[in-house]
Structures are given as C-alpha cells and as structure tokens.
Amino acid sequence: MIAKARTPSTRSRWHSLPPDLLQQSCKRVAIMSLIFASLWAIALVMNNLVAPLLGHNHNMTMPWPYPGNFISWIGLAISLTTFFLVGQLKGKPEILLNVSHVNMIVGAGLVALLMNWFPAIDAWRISWLCLIIVVYPSIVPTPPLKTLAISTIVASMDPLAVWIAHLRGVSFGTDPFTMIWYFLPNYISVGLAMIPSTMISGLGRQVNKARELGSYQLGELLGRGGMGEVYHARHRMLARPAAIKLIRPETLGAANSEAARVMIQRFRREAQAAAVLRSPHTINLYDFGVTDDGVFYYVMELLEGLDLESLVERFGPVPASRAIFLLRHACHSLGEAHARGLIHRDIKPSNIFTCRLGLSVDFVKVLDFGLVKHYAEGAQAQTVLLTQPDVTTGTPAYMAPEMALGERTIDRRVDIYALGCVGYWLLTGRLVFEADTPVKMMLQHIQSVPAPPSRYAEQEVPPELDRIILQCLAKNPDERPTDTMKVAEMLAAVPLRDAWTKDRAEQWWEAHLPATAPFTEVREKTPVEVLQVVQ
Numbered sequence: 001m002i003a004k005a006r007t008p009s010t011r012s013r014w015h016s017l018p019p020d021l022l023q024q025s026c027k028r029v030a031i032m033s034l035i036f037a038s039l040w041a042i043a044l045v046m047n048n049l050v051a052p053l054l055g056h057n058h059n060m061t062m063p064w065p066y067p068g069n070f071i072s073w074i075g076l077a078i079s080l081t082t083f084f085l086v087g088q089l090k091g092k093p094e095i096l097l098n099v100s101h102v103n104m105i106v107g108a109g110l111v112a113l114l115m116n117w118f119p120a121i122d123a124w125r126i127s128w129l130c131l132i133i134v135v136y137p138s139i140v141p142t143p144p145l146k147t148l149a150i151s152t153i154v155a156s157m158d159p160l161a162v163w164i165a166h167l168r169g170v171s172f173g174t175d176p177f178t179m180i181w182y183f184l185p186n187y188i189s190v191g192l193a194m195i196p197s198t199m200i201s202g203l204g205r206q207v208n209k210a211r212e213l214g215s216y217q218l219g220e221l222l223g224r225g226g227m228g229e230v231y232h233a234r235h236r237m238l239a240r241p242a243a244i245k246l247i248r249p250e251t252l253g254a255a256n257s258e259a260a261r262v263m264i265q266r267f268r269r270e271a272q273a274a275a276v277l278r279s280p281h282t283i284n285l286y287d288f289g290v291t292d293d294g295v296f297y298y299v300m301e302l303l304e305g306l307d308l309e310s311l312v313e314r315f316g317p318v319p320a321s322r323a324i325f326l327l328r329h330a331c332h333s334l335g336e337a338h339a340r341g342l343i344h345r346d347i348k349p350s351n352i353f354t355c356r357l358g359l360s361v362d363f364v365k366v367l368d369f370g371l372v373k374h375y376a377e378g379a380q381a382q383t384v385l386l387t388q389p390d391v392t393t394g395t396p397a398y399m400a401p402e403m404a405l406g407e408r409t410i411d412r413r414v415d416i417y418a419l420g421c422v423g424y425w426l427l428t429g430r431l432v433f434e435a436d437t438p439v440k441m442m443l444q445h446i447q448s449v450p451a452p453p454s455r456y457a458e459q460e461v462p463p464e465l466d467r468i469i470l471q472c473l474a475k476n477p478d479e480r481p482t483d484t485m486k487v488a489e490m491l492a493a494v495p496l497r498d499a500w501t502k503d504r505a506e507q508w509w510e511a512h513l514p515a516t517a518p519f520t521e522v523r524e525k526t527p528v529e530v531l532q533v534v535q
Contacts, residue, residue: 036082071113074110105153109160121182127158130188137193144197231243244298247297279333283301303357315512320462322505330366330419334412345403349425351366351367396439417473450473464493465491
C-alpha cells in the first residue's frame with residue numbers, strides 16, 4: 001500500500017513559520033537575549049555582592065564563587081553577542097533564529113553545568129531548565145518540530161552535566177529510579193513547550209490566511225494615511241510584488257449599511273474607470289475589490305523612489321528645471337484622466353511619486369487614481385465616488401477655492417489649481433498659504449492672493465515660471481489654463497539656463513538614492529525603497 005504523500009502546506013505547518021510570524025520571531029530574539037543576559041547578571045550580583053553582605057560563606061567545596069563566576073561571565077558574553085547580532089542579521093531571519101537557538105542551547109548547557117557541579121540528586125527540585133524550555137517558544141515563536149528538537153536537547157543538558165560531574169570524580173550514590181524522577185520534569189516541560197509553539201504557529205497561519213485579498217497576500221504595513229492603510233503584497237501565483245491600499249467605508253462617511261452599499265457600487269464603477277488609464281505616468285492598478293466586511297482595496301504596482309513631499313523634506317527645494325520636468329510628467333498623467341472625464345481631486349506632493357523605472361530615473365507616477373470623480377463639460381457634476389454628496393474631500397493645503405466652498409460643478413481645473421500648489425512646494429519648500437487649522441487654510445485659498453514662488457525660493461525662479469504657477473492658482477477657474485496639456489506646453493516654453501537632462505538626473509540619483517536590489521521583499525529602514533503610496 002502506498003502511503004499518501006503529505007502536502008507542502010501540511011509539511012510547512014510543522015517545519016516553518018508564516019512570513020509575518022517569522023518577522024515577529026526575529027524581533028523577539030533581542031528580547032530573549034536581554035532576558036538571558038539579565039539572568040546571568042543577576043547571578044553575578046547575587047553571588048558576589050548580595051551573598052557577602054548577608055554573611056553567606058563560600059568554601060572551595062561549593063560551586064560558588066568558582067566556577068560560577070567564570071560560567072556566568074561566559075553566559076553573559078554569549079547573550080550580549082546574540083543581542084548585537086540581531087541588527088547585523090535583520091535581513092536574514094532564518095540565520096538569526098538559528099543563532100538564537102544556539103544561544104538558548106549553549107545557555108542551557110551552562111546553567112545545567114552550574115547547577116550540577118555537585119549534583120544533589122537525592123534532593124527534590126525542579127531544574128531551571130524547565131523554565132527555559134517552557135518560556136522560550138512563547139517569546140520567540142518557533143516551528144513545532146524545531147521546538148521539539150531544541151527543547152529535547154535543552155532538557156538533556158541536566159543528564160549531560162551530571163555525567164560530566166561523574167567524569168570529574170564527583171561521587172553521588174543513587175538508584176536509577178531516583179535519577180529518573182530527578183530528570184523527569186525536564187522532559188515533561190518539553191511536552192508543555194509544544195502547546196504554545198503549536199498554538200502560536202496555528203494562529204499565525206490563520207492570521208496569514210485572513211490577510212489574503214483575492215489572489216494577493218498581505219505583508220508588512222508600509223504606510224497609514226487619513227483614508228486607509230497601505231501594505232506590501234505579493235501575488236500568490238506570480239513573483240510580482242505589489243502594494244495594497246485598504247479603505248474602510250467609515251473613513252469616507254458611510255454612516256450605515258445602506259450608505260456603505262451605495263458606496264460599494266460607486267467604488268466598483270469608478271475603479272473600473274480608473275483601471276483603464278494607460279499613461280506611463282499613472283500608477284498601474286492591478287486589481288480592486290471589496291472584502292466580506294466591506295473594506296475596499298486597491299492592488300497597485302510597487303515603486304522604488306519617494307514622493308515629492310519627502311523629496312523636498314529630505315533634500316530641500318528643487319531647481320526650476322527639475323520642477324518643470326516633474327510637473328510636465330504629472331500633466332501627462334492628469335491629461336489622460338481628464339480626457340476620459342475623470343478628476344483626481346487630491347493632487348498633492350505625497351500623491352506624486354518620482355522613481356526608478358527600468359533604466360529611467362526621476363520618472364513620475366501619479367498615485368491614488370482610485371478616488372476620482374466623473375465630470376461632464378458644462379453640466380452638473382456626477383455623483384462623487386466613495387463620498388456622501390455633502391462631504392468635502394481633498395487636502396486643505398492643496399484645495400481649489402471652488403472645492404473649499406463646496407460647489408457642485410467642479411471640473412478638471414481643480415486639479416490644475418492643486419498642481420500649481422505642488423509646483424509652489426517644489427520651488428520653495430513652503431505651502432502656498434500657512435494656517436493653523438484646516439478651516440483657516442481653506443479660507444486662505446478662497447480669499448488670499450498668493451505671493452510668487454520667487455519671493456521665497458532659494459534658487460532662481462524664471463519670471464515665466466512664476467507667472468505659470470500664479471495662473472494655475474487663480475481664484476477664478478476661468479482664469480486658469482484650460483487643461484493640463486496646455487500647462488505642459490507653457491512649462492516646456494520656459495527659458496532655462498540649465499535644463500534638467502537625463503545625465504543630471506542620473507547623477508543626482510546616484511549621489512542621493514543609488515540603485516537598490518530588485519524588490520523581493522520589503523526591508524526595514526529603507527525609506528527610498530518603501531512605497532509611500534497614497535498617505
């Protein structure tokens with residue numbers, strides 16, 4: 001009879017951890033290392049400071065202070081070494097966990113050697129190793145089979161230490177039955193350790209399965225904004241990495257189930273419209289859907305670069321030539337959307353991403369095209385996607401006056417106004433208007449006249465560029481450029497002393513954001529690589 005083969009999922013359930021749980025285990029290695037180090041330090045303090053103060057006398061026939069101090073110092077050194085290796089091996093979780101397991105086994109061996117330097121087998125006691133065996137898999141999640149193997153090795157350290165004592169000539173007369181009782185708690189603890197290990201591993205897999213959206217598996221949280229959260233994701237069948245944004249209906253004003261149902265219908269209709277955008281300067285929308293509990297999600301391409309808000313915050317305002325270069329790319333993305341009757345309505349620096357794309361650098365991608373609005377020329381604007389009719393959406397610092405006033409007949413010129421605000425930010429590192437509350441900010445956009453960017457820019461701003469920015473910021477929509485392609489033409493005509501060429505762009509990127517490895521996983525502390533999408 002041929003035995004039924006075990007599926008890879010069954011095998012992995014016992015041999016490996018889900019990705020999220022693996023990352024958690026690595027983070028907890030440092031905690032466990034410090035716990036071990038603290039215990040060794042306590043042992044040194046107790047036997048070298050507290051014992052003499054309390055008049056506890058040592059003699060050479062006792063394990064303390066020799067070889068206790070020597071063993072404790074070794075244990076302390078190994079634990080601290082493991083702690084410092086955490087930072088070095090953060091990108092290699094399997095190796096880091098193996099180092100932690102070695103630290104546990106070696107530490108347990110030192111404890112057993114110390115406690116059995118002169119074994120007292122006739123005395124009833126429970127070994128300190130029992131505590132290590134039970135607690136370790138609860139702090140550092142480990143696959144069940146590996147937990148069984150490691151715990152068994154640790155439990156066997158007491159018999160090994162007793163055997164070493166016997167080889168040293170230590171005499172202890174006892175019968176086999178008493179020795180079994182002496183070591184039995186260790187092996188009972190091995191069985192107890194399997195309980196938290198199996199439960200934690202199982203719960204981790206349940207969470208992992210629960211985080212599957214369609215054909216995509218959610219990974220690490222990349223960012224969180226007012227409208228939702230963005231996660232690293234991977235297609236379960238393809239190697240292609242992606243980013244998923246989750247949007248809960250309550251963040252968009254859905255007060256009840258009926259409002260949520262209407263919102264879902266709008267979401268599906270408008271997401272389909274946004275998915276047809278094909279401009280290379282618009283982020284690719286791979287998939288979209290609604291979870292069983294009514295959470296909207298978008299699956300988008302994962303980019304290598306940073307948004308324009310982070311660009312200016314980290315490196316300062318950009319020269320006029322580069323600002324023009326970036327804005328023209330954004331104009332092409334918005335131009336296609338407007339031609340299809342879509343308004344973005346939330347253009348701002350954090351929604352415009354400059355990135356590496358193939359061999360190109362400073363390649364602009366406009367993000368968050370899922371939250372759009374249909375409009376019709378010269379007609380009443382259609383219903384807004386994902387918002388109640390009376391809800392004002394957008395970012396106050398980049399909001400056109402007609403949006404701030406809540407007018408129902410907005411059109412593509414609100415995006416042109418916001419694009420002017422983005423240009424202002426790129427050139428000056430400042431918002432067009434400063435205010436301490438959103439309402440005051442919107443009032444400034446409605447009433448105040450903006451100063452030209454050249455007044456605040458550290459680098460030269462051509463007068464022609466000043467005029468284009470201010471024209472985009474006109475209070476009256478009729479005084480703004482008619483469309484973004486017209487804005488792109490005006491920007492291209494600005495006379496410049498030094499154009500932003502391909503060579504200049506490559507030099508800047510190589511100096512500030514050098515090429516990184518392809519995205520196989522999201523690594524920590526890599527702000528250039530992490531997709532800061534739609535925050």
